[in-house]
Amino acid sequence: MAKKTLNIIESAYRAVMEEQDDTILWLLAAMQGAGAEHTVVLRGNAVNYAVAGQGAPGLTIGGWKQTQAPHMDNDVIDLIERRKIPVFVIKEDLAARGIERGELVPGVQLLSARMLPKHMAEYELVSHW
Amino acid sequence: MAEYLLIESRDPFESNDVGYYYDLASGLVEAGNQVTLFLIQNAVFAARPSAQAPKLQALVHSGIKILADDFALKERGITKLLDGVQLAPIEIVVDHLEAGHKTLWH
Amino acid sequence: MSQKTFAIALMDPPYESENLTTAFRILDVMAQRGHNINLFAYEGAAGLAFAKQTPHPNPVHGKNVAEENHPTTKDQVTALLALAAKNGGKVDWVNCGMCVDERGVGEFVADTRRGSPADFHSFCEASDNVLAIPTK
Numbered sequence A: 001m002a003k004k005t006l007n008i009i010e011s012a013y014r015a016v017m018e019e020q021d022d023t024i025l026w027l028l029a030a031m032q033g034a035g036a037e038h039t040v041v042l043r044g045n046a047v048n049y050a051v052a053g054q055g056a057p058g059l060t061i062g063g064w065k066q067t068q069a070p071h072m073d074n075d076v077i078d079l080i081e082r083r084k085i086p087v088f089v090i091k092e093d094l095a096a097r098g099i100e101r102g103e104l105v106p107g108v109q110l111l112s113a114r115m116l117p118k119h120m121a122e123y124e125l126v127s128h129w
Numbered sequence B: 001m002a003e004y005l006l007i008e009s010r011d012p013f014e015s016n017d018v019g020y021y022y023d024l025a026s027g028l029v030e031a032g033n034q035v036t037l038f039l040i041q042n043a044v045f046a047a048r049p050s051a052q053a054p055k056l057q058a059l060v061h062s063g064i065k066i067l068a069d070d071f072a073l074k075e076r077g078i079t080k081l082l083d084g085v086q087l088a089p090i091e092i093v094v095d096h097l098e099a100g101h102k103t104l105w106h
Numbered sequence C: 001m002s003q004k005t006f007a008i009a010l011m012d013p014p015y016e017s018e019n020l021t022t023a024f025r026i027l028d029v030m031a032q033r034g035h036n037i038n039l040f041a042y043e044g045a046a047g048l049a050f051a052k053q054t055p056h057p058n059p060v061h062g063k064n065v066a067e068e069n070h071p072t073t074k075d076q077v078t079a080l081l082a083l084a085a086k087n088g089g090k091v092d093w094v095n096c097g098m099c100v101d102e103r104g105v106g107e108f109v110a111d112t113r114r115g116s117p118a119d120f121h122s123f124c125e126a127s128d129n130v131l132a133i134p135t136k
Helices: A023-031 A046-050 A070-084 A091-096 A113-120 B019-029 B041-047 B052-059 B072-074 B091-098 C018-032 C043-047 C073-086 C098-102 C117-126
Strands: A004-009 A037-042 A087-090 A109-111 A125-129 B003-008 B035-040 B065-069 B083-089 B102-105 C006-012 C036-041 C091-096 C112-115 C129-133
Touching: A004 A023, A004 A113, A023 A037, A023 A070, A023 A125, A023 C117, A046 A070, A046 A087, A046 A091, A046 C018, A070 A087, A070 C073, A087 A091, A087 A113, A087 C117, A091 A109, A091 A113, A109 A113, A113 B019, A125 B102, A125 C129, B003 B019, B003 B091, B019 B035, B019 B052, B019 C006, B035 B091, B041 B065, B041 B072, B041 C018, B065 B072, B072 B083, B091 B102, B091 C129, B102 C129, C006 C018, C006 C117, C018 C073, C018 C129, C036 C073, C043 C091, C043 C098, C073 C091, C091 C098, C091 C117, C098 C112, C112 C117
Parallel strands: A004 A037, A004 A125, A037 A087, A087 A109, B003 B035, B003 B102, B035 B065, B065 B083, C006 C036, C006 C129, C036 C091, C091 C112
Antiparallel strands: none
16 A cells, blocks of 8 residues: 655646646656555645646747647646546635636645645655645 | 654745745644744745744744754854744754654745 | 665756755765665756766856866765765665656766656655655
């Protein structure tokens, strides 16, 4: 049985266009494939990853065209539905950014910042990204 | 009850988000855990007694052990610490890891 | 203190963040104490062990290469491995393969290797404790 790991992710939109992924969501998905048991809490600006309908068009620089531009909302859905990684979003951080519950992709669970300490107790490992 | 080492590398002058981490430290204590907050790198800017850092000052004597990295203090010429913040060597990170404490970096 | 095994994740590239200075100081303590270190060098950190790093002079301060003695992270990695070995600890330094490829840093110093997220998963499972040092 893999160690239950909570991953608190706050880094947002860092290198996502160049990497065509969020590097931590990607890492956790890959580790889950190797047998890990991860859970994600999105906080800070990273709560925006759960907003449905996002994604910039691929970059074009001179004759170079990006064909696989990332869509973070799809990656969150992938974590939940395909990788079976639960994804929580800190509701106070949504409110601070003016994001309504109805704007989020399905399957995301809300968590109050006040409950995060208690939530952390349920995991053997906690990493902060 | 668990023990936590929360390593804070950011300062409240450049990052608004430091308040969240201080609140997390308080929340963990309120939930019955033992918490050490270790200020490293620019986070030590908040540890001068004269710094305008009310959120850190409010944490002092709240049940959180607050330490500041001696290397970071020397690097920045900080010779006086806020009452309630103690100087500590980097070794304490490994001490906590050895003891199995959940260790987070912000 | 009995020997422990730690899993560490690094993300910062060389020369861009004080995170690495602190990280190497922590790793140095682990190595001095003879602990085993399983390190996953992810993203920019995949360049830390790049064998082709070369030090340079400092013309602003009028120092030649020898006088400047500029640090290279590859030398810090090599020194860390040597220190750990001297104290009975093992270091498994893994450079994330895709991160290496996209950065073109596929030549590493001796005793570091290419790997993948599956290695970090194995490290976490096998370790007594885990420290992830994220980038900003």
